[in-house]
Amino acid sequence: QQQVKQSPQSLIVQKGGISIINCAYENTAFDYFPWYQQFPGKGPALLIAIRPDVSEKKEGRFTISFNKSAKQFSLHIMDSQPGDSATYFCAATYNTDKLIFGTGTRLQVFP
Amino acid sequence: GAVVSQHPSWVICKSGTSVKIECRSLDFQATTMFWYRQFPKQSLMLMATSNEGSKATYEQGVEKDKFLINHASLTLSTLTVTSAHPEDSSFYICSARDFDREDTQYFGPGTRLTVL
Numbered sequence: 308q309q310q311v312k313q314s315p316q317s318l319i320v321q322k323g324g325i326s327i328i329n330c331a332y333e334n335t336a337f338d339y340f341p342w343y344q345q346f347p348g349k350g351p352a353l354l355i356a357i358r359p360d361v362s363e364k365k366e367g368r369f370t371i372s373f374n375k376s377a378k379q380f381s382l383h384i385m386d387s388q389p390g391d392s393a394t395y396f397c398a399a400t401y402n403t404d405k406l407i408f409g410t411g412t413r414l415q416v417f418p
Numbered sequence: 419g420a421v422v423s424q425h426p427s428w429v430i431c432k433s434g435t436s437v438k439i440e441c442r443s444l445d446f447q448a449t450t451m452f453w454y455r456q457f458p459k460q461s462l463m464l465m466a467t468s469n470e471g472s473k474a475t476y477e478q479g480v481e482k483d484k485f486l487i488n489h490a491s492l493t494l495s496t497l498t499v500t501s502a503h504p505e506d507s508s509f510y511i512c513s514a515r516d517f518d519r520e521d522t523q524y525f526g527p528g529t530r531l532t533v534l
Contacts, residue, residue: 341522350424350511350525351462396461405452406513406523408461 309334311399313409320416326384328412330397333378337399341406342371342382345394354395355382387416421445422514424526431502432534439497439529441512447492448514452523453485456509468495502533 312331320326330340339358343351357364357371357380364371370383384391397409421444431437441451449470454462466476466487474487484506486498495514499506509530513523 343525348509348528348530350422350513350528353522353524356522405464405467410461411459413459 309407311397311407311409313397313412315412316410317413318415320387320414322387322389322416322418324387324416326387326391326414326416327381328395328397328414329379329381330399330409331377331379332399332407334399334401335378336401337407338401339399340371340373340380341398341400342369343396343398345396345411351396384414387414389416389418392416420516420519420522420524422512422524422526424512424529426529427527428530428532430532430534433503434501436498436500437502437531439499439510439512439531441495441497441514441526443493443514443516443524446514446516446518448495448516449492450515451489451495452513452515453487453495453497454511454513456511456528458509462511465497499531502531504533507531507533 341356342354344354345351355366355369359375368385373380392415395412398406400406423442425440451468453465456462465480466474468474468487468489470489476482489495509528511528513525
């Protein structure tokens with residue numbers, strides 16, 4: 308019940324395309340859902356986050372879509388760029404407790 | 419804002435020695451810090467939660483006597499890997515929770531530990 312399932316494991320997108328990464332959770336107590344971007348040899352960097360009272364949040368080219376009834380949330384990267392090539396992790400937490408991470412998605416954007 | 423630093427960024431040590439890794443929140447106070455371990459191409463594995471002024475809470479399976487955590491101030495937490503062995507070689511990452519920014523966790527750049 309503590310798991311966050313993330314898919315796909317890897318994703319190849321052409322420059323300018325849309326990258327979509329999906330996550331699903333079981334614990335309905337989760338109340339905060341961040342996405343992190345990690346480059347090789349670096350720590351994760353917060354990209355965007357959402358709370359369950361909102362169905363969508365957009366920041367620049369990055370959008371989180373949240374479906375509370377389905378217990379799913381996804382990250383959309385519009386106009387994907389080679390510089391977006393990284394590993395992306397979704398996560399969930401509740402009551403300011405520890406983060407539960409997804410397994411990660413390795414995104415490669417080709418020119 | 420919300421910058422977390424780690425030192426050192428990489429360290430090589432001999433088997434049997436101890437290594438200390440520092441994690442600092444540079445522009446905010448963090449009553450709670452977290453220590454993670456990450457193996458190549460895998461997700462982050464939480465090792466322990468560190469609260470300022472109190473003992474750390476370790477995740478199941480993490481040896482508290484091997485991975486000593488100290489959170490002596492609101493901006494500094496340390497992880498000491500005692501009697502390191504080659505299997506302790508990994509990427510160690512800390513994070514700090516910023517209560518003023520919706521409890522968001524901000525991560526440090528990580529420390530690559532190699533034990534020979």
